[in-house]
Amino acid sequence: MRLEYRRALITGAGQGIGRACAEVFAERGADLVLLDRNPETLEIAVKAAMDRGSKVTALTLDLTDLESLEGKLDQACRDLPIDILVNNAGFDRPGTSARLEMSGFSEVLGIHLSVPLFLIKLFLPTMKARKWGRIINVSSIYGLIGAKAEVAYSTAKAGLIGLTKSIAREAGPRGVTVNAVAAGLTRTPTIEKMMAEKYKQDIIIETPLGRMAEPEEIARVIAFLASEDASYITAAVIPVSGGWGI
Numbered sequence: 001m002r003l004e005y006r007r008a009l010i011t012g013a014g015q016g017i018g019r020a021c022a023e024v025f026a027e028r029g030a031d032l033v034l035l036d037r038n039p040e041t042l043e044i045a046v047k048a049a050m051d052r053g054s055k056v057t058a059l060t061l062d063l064t065d066l067e068s069l070e071g072k073l074d075q076a077c078r079d080l081p082i083d084i085l086v087n088n089a090g091f092d093r094p095g096t097s098a099r100l101e102m103s104g105f106s107e108v109l110g111i112h113l114s115v116p117l118f119l120i121k122l123f124l125p126t127m128k129a130r131k132w133g134r135i136i137n138v139s140s141i142y143g144l145i146g147a148k149a150e151v152a153y154s155t156a157k158a159g160l161i162g163l164t165k166s167i168a169r170e171a172g173p174r175g176v177t178v179n180a181v182a183a184g185l186t187r188t189p190t191i192e193k194m195m196a197e198k199y200k201q202d203i204i205i206e207t208p209l210g211r212m213a214e215p216e217e218i219a220r221v222i223a224f225l226a227s228e229d230a231s232y233i234t235a236a237v238i239p240v241s242g243g244w245g246i
């Protein structure tokens, strides 16, 4: 499951699952391009990856600003190609259909669907030309089962599964695998800060393993999908949820 001689781009790498990916990928030998909109957390992630021996390029940017994204990434990725793309960055605008503003719906679809597609359009051609590539999209159990007060988020995460399967069909003949992980409840800073204890407990009760995931537990599955060991896996949606959502 080593990732030597691979260069991975990870979105939302400043904290949570993205930072855990940066650390696990660095431990396994990958060089990294790390993106986040928060310069302080990104700096910590960069240091953590460098301490583990990775060569790191970091870019502070808002991924939803698609117009400026291409130019910034062109510059950062000009010298070396990206072998592995991890579409991880995300945010939520909770609400039932009655409470959700259309603007919030568009924002959530933007970060979870438009940004991954944009990055795929940018990096897939080179992966195809080199006949090797890995794309891993971070979806959610909510993308499989829906969620009453998470209309935008669960719709976006379900769409990301559709995107995964469609791009897998397109890219497979050229040696590029495309997979998704459907993460369960994971102990990240956002979940710790934003989610009421009652909602966490409701999910934990439904989780056979009886606890939240640690970010590294999601990151290790993403790293596996990025590795040579996963060479015959594509278009898969792997639940990493402690059994929640079965």
Ligand SMILES: NC(=O)c1ccc[n+]([C@@H]2O[C@H](COP(=O)([O-])OP(=O)(O)OC[C@H]3O[C@@H](n4cnc5c(N)ncnc54)[C@H](O)[C@@H]3O)[C@@H](O)[C@H]2O)c1
Pocket: 011, 012, 013, 014, 015, 016, 017, 018, 035, 036, 037, 038, 041, 061, 062, 063, 064, 088, 089, 090, 091, 111, 138, 139, 140, 141, 182, 183, 184, 185, 186, 187, 188, 189, 190, 191
């Ligand atoms: N934590 C969970 O329980 C859980 C469960 C299922 C799926 N997920 C998914 O996993 C992914 C990571 O989740 P997390 O809990 O680690 O999130 P998080 O909020 O802890 O971290 C997300 C990171 O993405 C960055 N980011 C967000 N929007 C950005 C933008 N427009 N431009 C640049 N950077 C941006 C943030 O600054 C942050 O560093 C998300 O896609 C999330 O939907 C999380």
